[in-house]
Amino acid sequence: xxxxxxxxxxxxxxxxxxxxxxxxxxxxxxxxxxxxxxxxxxxxxxxxxxxxxxxxxxxxxxxxxxxxxxxxxxxxxxxxxxxxxxxxxxxxxxxxxxxxxxxxxxxxxxxxxxxxxxxxxxxxxxxxxxxxxxxxxxxxxxxxxxxxxxxxxxxxxxxxxxxxxxxxxxxxxxxxxxxxxxxxxxxxxxxxxxxxxxxxxxxxxxxxxxxxxxxxxxxxxxxxxxxxxxxxxxxxxxxxxxxxxxxxxxxxxxxxxxxxxxxxxxxxxxxxxxxxxxxxxxxxxxxxxxxxxxxxxxxxxxxxxxxxxxxxxxxxxxxxxxxxxxxxxxxxxxxxxxxxxxxxxxxxxxxxxxxxxxxxxxxxxxxxxxxxxxxxxxxxxxxxxxxxxxxxxxxxxxxxxxxxxxxxxxxxxxxxxxxxxxxxxxxxxxxxxxxxxxxxxxxxxxxxxxxxxxxxxxxxxxxxxxxxxxxxxxxxxxxxxxxxxxxxxxxxxxxxxxxxxxxxxxxxxxxxxxxxxxxxxxxxxxxxxxxxxxxxxxxxxxxxxxxxxxxxxxxxxxxxxxxxxxxxxxxxxxxxxxxxxxxxxxxxxxxxxxxxxxxxxxxxxxxxxxxxxxxxxxxxxxxxxxxxxxxxxxxxxxxxxxxxxxxxxxxxxxxxxxxxxxxxxxxxxxxxxxxxxxxxxxxxxxxxxxxxxxxxxxxxxxxxxxxxxxxxxxxxxxxxxxxxxxxxxxxxxxxxxxxxxxxxxxxxxxxxxxxxxxxxxxxxxxxxxxxxxxxxxxxxxxxxxxxxxxxxxxxxxxxxxxxxxxxxxxxxxxxxxxxxxxxxxxxxxxxxxxxxxxxxxxxxxxxxxxxxxxxxxxxxxxxxxxxxxxxxxxxxxxxxxxxxxxxxxxxxxxxxxxxxxxxxxxxx
Numbered sequence: 021x022x023x024x025x026x027x028x029x030x031x032x033x034x035x036x037x038x039x040x041x042x043x044x045x046x047x048x049x050x051x052x053x054x055x056x057x058x059x060x061x062x063x064x065x066x067x068x069x070x071x072x073x074x075x076x077x078x079x080x081x082x083x084x085x086x087x088x089x090x091x092x093x094x095x096x097x098x099x100x101x102x103x104x105x106x107x108x109x110x111x112x113x114x115x116x117x118x119x120x121x122x123x124x125x126x127x128x129x130x131x132x133x134x135x136x137x138x139x140x141x142x143x144x145x146x147x148x149x150x151x152x153x154x155x156x157x158x159x160x161x162x163x164x165x166x167x168x169x170x171x172x173x174x175x176x177x178x179x180x181x182x183x184x185x186x187x188x189x190x191x192x193x194x195x196x197x198x199x200x201x202x203x204x205x206x207x208x209x210x211x212x213x214x215x216x217x218x219x220x221x222x223x224x225x226x227x228x229x230x231x232x233x234x235x236x237x238x239x240x241x242x243x244x245x246x247x248x249x250x251x252x253x254x255x256x257x258x259x260x261x262x263x264x265x266x267x268x269x270x271x272x273x274x275x276x277x278x279x280x281x282x283x284x285x286x287x288x289x290x291x292x293x294x295x296x297x298x299x300x301x302x303x304x305x306x307x308x309x310x311x312x313x314x315x316x317x318x319x320x321x322x323x324x325x326x327x328x329x330x331x332x333x334x335x336x337x338x339x340x341x342x343x344x345x346x347x348x349x350x351x352x353x354x355x356x357x358x359x360x361x362x363x364x365x366x367x368x369x370x371x372x373x374x375x376x377x378x379x380x381x382x383x384x385x386x387x388x389x390x391x392x393x394x395x396x397x398x399x400x401x402x403x404x405x406x407x408x409x410x411x412x413x414x415x416x417x418x419x420x421x422x423x424x425x426x427x428x429x430x431x432x433x434x435x436x437x438x439x440x441x442x443x444x445x446x447x448x449x450x451x452x453x454x455x456x457x458x459x460x461x462x463x464x465x466x467x468x469x470x471x472x473x474x475x476x477x478x479x480x481x482x483x484x485x486x487x488x489x490x491x492x493x494x495x496x497x498x499x500x501x502x503x504x505x506x507x508x509x510x511x512x513x514x515x516x517x518x519x520x521x522x523x524x525x526x527x528x529x530x531x532x533x534x535x536x537x538x539x540x541x542x543x544x545x546x547x548x549x550x551x552x553x554x555x556x557x558x559x560x561x562x563x564x565x566x567x568x569x570x571x572x573x574x575x576x577x578x579x580x581x582x583x584x585x586x587x588x589x590x591x592x593x594x595x596x597x598x599x600x601x602x603x604x605x606x607x608x609x610x611x612x613x614x615x616x617x618x619x620x621x622x623x624x625x626x627x628x629x630x631x632x633x634x635x636x637x638x639x640x641x642x643x644x645x646x647x648x649x650x651x652x653x654x655x656x657x658x659x660x661x662x663x664x665x666x667x668x669x670x671x672x673x674x675x676x677x678x679x680x681x682x683x684x685x686x687x688x689x690x691x692x693x694x695x696x697x698x699x700x701x702x703x704x705x706x707x708x709x710x711x712x713x714x715x716x717x718x719x720x721x722x723x724x725x726x727x728x729x730x731x732x733x734x735x736x737x738x739x740x741x742x743x744x745x746x747x748x749x750x751x752x753x754x755x756x757x758x759x760x761x762x763x764x765x766x767x768x769x770x771x772x773x774x775x776x777x778x779x780x781x782x783x784x785x786x787x788x789x790x791x792x793x794x795x796x797x798x799x800x801x802x803x804x805x806x807x808x809x810x811x812x813x814x815x816x817x818x819x820x821x822x823x824x825x826x827x828x829x830x831x832x833x834x835x836x837x838x839x840x841x842x843x844x845x846x847x848x849x850x851x852x853x854x855x856x857x858x859x860x861x862x863x864x865x866x867x868x869x870x871x872x873x874x875x876x877x878x879x880x881x882x883x884x885x886x887x888x889x890x891x892x893x894x895x896x897x898x899x900x901x902x903x904x905x906x907x908x909x910x911x912x913x914x915x916x917x918x919x920x921x922x923x924x925x926x927x928x
């Protein structure tokens with residue numbers, strides 16, 4: 021038969037396979053010319069070995085040759101001659117050959133079977149060429165391999181071509197046979213590798229117009245050029261619409277199934293090593309992969325070579341898409357077991373704690389020997405905190421606490437977890453982390469080393485009773501001869517733990533400022549820094565506190581710690597509110613609320629919520645204040661200091677809206693809790709002035725006088741804001757004639773307190789006392805200052821409109837001229853006398869600045885004065901008639917509320 025029977029027609033066009041295809045065609049021609057031989061096609065799984073054999077078989081069959089085909093199963097078939105037995109099932113196998121094959125398989129004696137196979141094939145080759153195709157020969161049984169070797173060795177002058185395919189880096193099961201194959205003179209080896217990026221672009225050219233180099237690069241990156249994976253990804257892309265960017269392969273989709281097919285065809289060793297590589301993710305040594313996979317060094321090296329040849333492994337790690345496909349195919353139990361085993365292997369290899377912790381977290385369970393795992397998780401948490409990865413640290417500590425079997429170590433881990441969780445959520449730190457340490461404390465399992473940080477945490481949350489229990493137990497378990505004080509920070513004592521006499525305030529404030537200057541922000545220093553800020557606020561250094569608070573707030577934002585952000589935002593809101601900067605306080609408080617992941621049930625919520633209620637009450641926006649008062653809060657809020665702030669804020673709102681008895685009830689509840697928690701300190705919880713103000717509104721002057729006297733005794737000669745507020749209220753309990761002297765003392769104290777709102781209330785009371793003593797000029801001057809202060813603070817009266825009867829003109833020879841003033845001119849004159857600028861008057865009366873200037877020019881001419889500084893002496897607000905609508909601060913100070921306004925006070 022002439023060699024042309026093999027022909028070259030209808031040859032399959034393999035991309036980047038031209039030379040290989042040519043060599044096969046040559047081998048087929050030589051076979052037809054009675055120059056038998058053996059061709060070994062080598063390549064990684066998925067790179068076209070089976071397609072190459074199928075093409076050759078099709079060419080031979082079309083030319084009339086007999087084709088014997090077989091594929092060795094990946095799992096291996098241990099039966100002798102199992103592979104040779106497959107030849108019987110091929111199409112167009114001559115009956116005589118089929119019978120001979122059946123008999124030799126039944127005989128089973130390998131040397132005799134090899135001779136019989138060669139004889140039977142050569143008999144067929146006398147009539148027509150024979151192509152023997154064996155795929156995945158590396159999985160074949162030893163007896164079949166020896167038969168194939170005998171056939172190839174004795175077919176040099178027969179029309180027989182033995183075509184074998186095997187995966188790269190996988191030798192035949194019998195090392196001697198493998199060597200003998202490679203020594204055959206007629207052996208021709210063809211290597212098939214993954215497609216290059218250019219080859220990938222060529223394949224895509226058929227499906228995209230134009231394919232584009234970017235898309236070709238994406239496909240090559242996902243597949244490594246493996247033709248099987250490439251076709252699967254292309255099919256998946258087209259099924260999704262075939263437009264837009266290349267999508268990531270879907271779990272269980274064509275690409276994922278192709279990956280699993282490649283791995284399974286590579287055999288057990290390749291499958292196990294691939295799973296190990298997918299679990300380890302980052303590049304690992306062959307030794308580590310082998311230990312995790314449970315494979316020998318030789319099998320591991322073969323598997324790694326096969327994975328790299330298939331384009332699945334790059335730079336020592338599986339391609340991410342392939343690793344995801346393999347991981348998604350594993351059931352959770354197997355996945356967890358692999359990660360636990362990986363953690364153990366890496367520990368023995370001396371890997372970093374962070375890397376080991378990754379596998380423990382993925383497994384969600386530690387190995388049976390949990391002591392080392394808990395230590396590793398805690399070490400990894402500290403490493404994560406060093407990079408400000410708080411969520412990672414929390415995850416490590418949560419697993420360590422969950423899996424730890426040692427009660428003392430578990431309690432200690434929970435304390436640390438509470439500190440770290442503060443970075444993300446103060447409420448979660450309190451609700452989920454502190455219960456275990458307190459239980460351990462009760463039964464004696466909490467280590468002494470954990471008591472101080474636990475007390476810090478409890479104090480930071482305002483849980484004073486629990487903090488004292490911890491400190492008491494700490495004293496019991498330490499050296500009785502040691503000197504212990506009732507606070508846990510010698511540099512920045514916490515005032516609510518151990519009240520200091522007034523003479524020590526200066527030392528404490530200096531220590532607080534020093535701590536804020538020199539201490540870095542960490543989980544351990546957080547509570548002492550917050551305590552220092554609050555100490556400064558309560559003792560009239562709100563400006564200094566806010567400056568430090570802003571710096572700490574900025575650092576919290578930079579370090580992505582929303583819990584810290586909420587803490588320092590809340591403190592800054594208090595500081596801004598104390599300084600009378602209402603818009604700034606509102607911004608701080610809202611940002612603190614936004615940073616909190618929990619909006620109800622958290623003790624910490626009380627701080628920013630109280631600030632917002634106070635801000636809106638002071639602004640006169642009672643609707644907004646009511647919304648926050650009506651916001652649901654959990655019972656936990658009333659178990660710590662933030663609850664006292666919330667009750668005081670709610671009481672001030674109720675007082676401003678004329679619900680005096682309800683306000684008094686809140687103030688008295690604050691008093692009861694302050695006594696119960698032993699924190700009844702005038703600077704921390706000034707409930708006596710709150711209650712006294714409510715009692716004055718109820719005409720219970722004697723009870724108010726008692727509370728005021730007690731407050732003055734407690735705060736001593738200093739006290740700034742607290743003393744000034746108390747003196748204002750004391751003035752309300754004495755005769756009108758005695759009030760100016762007390763109020764003047766209050767003003768002097770408040771000028772040093774950085775609290776313009778309280779100063780405005782006191783000046784308003786002083787102005788009222790001057791009016792009552794018929795000193796209108798002095799009263800008008802003070803009233804002007806009051807309105808100026810409130811406007812600077814961002815406060816607004818309940819109505820922006822001004823009554824037509826704001827002021828009376830009483831100057832002796834100005835009476836006739838005053839009668840000539842129009843109502844519009846009177847309104848402008850009254851506001852100018854009160855300290856409003858021309859633009860502010862225009863905004864208040866809804867007129868232009870030019871109109872204001874015209875009105876004032878006529879007023880000056882009619883009253884015979886030169887400028888607005890002379891207006892207060894000519895204008896007096898008559899307390900028996902109607903004044904400009906008071907701002908919220910004035911309302912709270914004088915006891916008048918919206919429901920008491922009548923006549924022109926409520927006009928328009």
